[in-house]
Amino acid sequence: QTQRTPLIAGNWKMNLDHFEALTLVQKLAWALRDSKVDLQEIDVALLPPFTDIRSVQTLVQGEKMDLAYGAQDLSPHDAGAYTGDVSGAFLKRLGCMYALVGHSERREHHAEDDALVSAKIKAALRHDLAPVLCVGEALDVRQAGDHVAYVLDQVDAALDGSSADALAGLVIAYEPVWAIGTGETAGPADAQEMAAAIRARVVDTHGEACGDATRILYGGSVKTDNAAAIVSGEDVDGALVGGASLDPTGFADLIDAVH
Numbered sequence: 307q308t309q310r311t312p313l314i315a316g317n318w319k320m321n322l323d324h325f326e327a328l329t330l331v332q333k334l335a336w337a338l339r340d341s342k343v344d345l346q347e348i349d350v351a352l353l354p355p356f357t358d359i360r361s362v363q364t365l366v367q368g369e370k371m372d373l374a375y376g377a378q379d380l381s382p383h384d385a386g387a388y389t390g391d392v393s394g395a396f397l398k399r400l401g402c403m404y405a406l407v408g409h410s411e412r413r414e415h416h417a418e419d420d421a422l423v424s425a426k427i428k429a430a431l432r433h434d435l436a437p438v439l440c441v442g443e444a445l446d447v448r449q450a451g452d453h454v455a456y457v458l459d460q461v462d463a464a465l466d467g468s469s470a471d472a473l474a475g476l477v478i479a480y481e482p483v484w485a486i487g488t489g490e491t492a493g494p495a496d497a498q499e500m501a502a503a504i505r506a507r508v509v510d511t512h513g514e515a516c517g518d519a520t521r522i523l524y525g526g527s528v529k530t531d532n533a534a535a536i537v538s539g540e541d542v543d544g545a546l547v548g549g550a551s552l553d554p555t556g557f558a559d560l561i562d563a564v565h
């Protein structure tokens with residue numbers, strides 16, 4: 307079985323301008339330096355607003371910090387008359403390693419459907435960005451007991467038409483919509499159940515090696531004190547953290563707790 311490096315990704319959402327971003331990254335780097343976290347053993351990624359990425363790049367690359375960064379979204383197109391869109395090509399040029407695709411807030415507020423999510427996955431792959439595909443069910447779907455089938459349909463739709471080779475760096479974040487920003491979390495057993503089902507599905511559709519290498523994160527109100535339990539399942543390879551990634555010392559403690 308592939309040894310998967312755990313990943314903790316911080317989704318800042320629409321918080322922090324490019325000055326505030328510098329402060330947060332610097333404080334996080336200090337906090338990590340003071341902790342016993344070994345960044346060779348765990349990957350940490352920051353996902354700031356587009357307008358902050360250049361600042362984050364300058365600091366991370368200038369100070370040779372062992373932190374990766376990426377974007378919260380990208381255009382399905384590479385260039386041209388798409389006002390307001392941001393190309394994966396531009397993100398790659400800024401040193402981004404990751405791009406979130408299909409976060410539930412984009413599915414909800416920007417009507418992103420499975421077809422668009424799939425197109426964005428392909429755009430990320432064209433530009434050598436590791437997609438962090440977000441999937442997850444709403445409360446009514448879970449209450450009806452349909453959550454596994456629902457999430458696997460989202461995974462199938464998103465990955466359809468992308469080859470196993472292209473998906474070598476794939477990350478999938480299972481984020482139940484009812485747990486995002488609510489203080490509710492899925493239990494460790496629920497997170498493991500879904501992560502195992504997702505992995506089995508990727509093995510089915512894209513082969514053993516791809517399924518084995520895919521990192522599967524849990525997201526939804528992960529905090530310092532619940533993180534270690536939530537990521538304890540053997541198929542849960544880390545966490546996508548929203549609100550708790552905005553406090554640099556707390557986020558460093560969270561990373562420490564998982565690692």
Ligand code: PEP
Nearest residue numbers: 486487525526527548549
């Ligand atoms: C998220 O934005 O992906 C998320 C999981 O948010 P929070 O941790 O705030 O619930």
